[in-house]
Amino acid sequence: MSASVIVTIDGPAGTGKSSAAAALSQRLGFDMLDTGAMYRAVALLAIERGVSENDGAGLARVMDASHIDVDFSSRPPAITLDGRDVGQRIRQVDITGIVSRIASHHEVRVRMVDAQRAVAAMHARLITEGRDQGTVVFPTAALRIWLDARPETRARRRADELTASGVAVEFATVLADIIARDASDRGRAEGPLACPVGAVCLDTSDLSFAEVVDELERAVRARLPCLSVGCGCGGSR
Numbered sequence: 001m002s003a004s005v006i007v008t009i010d011g012p013a014g015t016g017k018s019s020a021a022a023a024l025s026q027r028l029g030f031d032m033l034d035t036g037a038m039y040r041a042v043a044l045l046a047i048e049r050g051v052s053e054n055d056g057a058g059l060a061r062v063m064d065a066s067h068i069d070v071d072f073s074s075r076p077p078a079i080t081l082d083g084r085d086v087g088q089r090i091r092q093v094d095i096t097g098i099v100s101r102i103a104s105h106h107e108v109r110v111r112m113v114d115a116q117r118a119v120a121a122m123h124a125r126l127i128t129e130g131r132d133q134g135t136v137v138f139p140t141a142a143l144r145i146w147l148d149a150r151p152e153t154r155a156r157r158r159a160d161e162l163t164a165s166g167v168a169v170e171f172a173t174v175l176a177d178i179i180a181r182d183a184s185d186r187g188r189a190e191g192p193l194a195c196p197v198g199a200v201c202l203d204t205s206d207l208s209f210a211e212v213v214d215e216l217e218r219a220v221r222a223r224l225p226c227l228s229v230g231c232g233c234g235g236s237r
């Protein structure tokens with residue numbers, strides 16, 4: 001297979017990255033990788049195996065004895081842990097509470113980076129979203145996108161999502177969690193949350209979801225005029 005055409009989307013929690021990446025991948029016929037879900041699956045593994053979120057070596061040990069995979073036969077792709085679909089479970093609050101700490105360990109990140117590159121090698125066209133996709137994992141991606149939004153806006157979106165799914169939450173708690181996670185994701189030594197060099201930047205605070213997806217589609221089409229499958233030009237002509 002010729003080199004994959006990769007579009008990265010990075011940004012803090014609650015900017016709408018996952019939903020935008022899913023809609024964009026549908027519109028453009030790309031596969032989509034949610035790398036936050038992969039880190040969440042490691043958090044679940046830690047809970048199930050009784051490994052502390054502070055124990056990098058212990059996390060590496062249980063990761064090496066398990067399989068975290070992305071099943072691209074479902075839409076959106078399903079995240080599996082040792083063959084079990086854990087897509088719902090990894091959204092629960094106990095996972096959200098420890099995942100940023102889990103994602104701070106070198107031992108965890110090197111394994112995730114390798115796994116993400118292995119996924120990309122299997123897909124001709126991939127939109128991958130997370131925190132370090134355009135900076136560390138795919139710094140030469142055809143297009144790097146950075147999504148941001150005001151913390152209050154992101155917290156409001158998260159609180160509304162949780163309320164809609166039947167979880168009672170206080171706005172102030174969600175906001176405090178978002179601010180704490182931002183600080184942890186931005187402050188870690190390895191793969192910190194940061195805007196990639198040369199990225200297309202979009203603040204989604206005052207945009208509707210449809211406007212965000214339209215804007216991203218325009219950016220992809222401007223950078224990759226050829227989206228014909230199998231053409232082999234890498235999207236550039």
Ligand code: DC
Nearest residue numbers: 035036037039099100103130131132
């Ligand atoms: O996008 P999310 O909320 O599902 O991400 C969960 C956590 O994983 C978040 O704290 C940041 C971390 N993460 C990361 O460190 N690197 C990535 N590429 C994706 C997510």
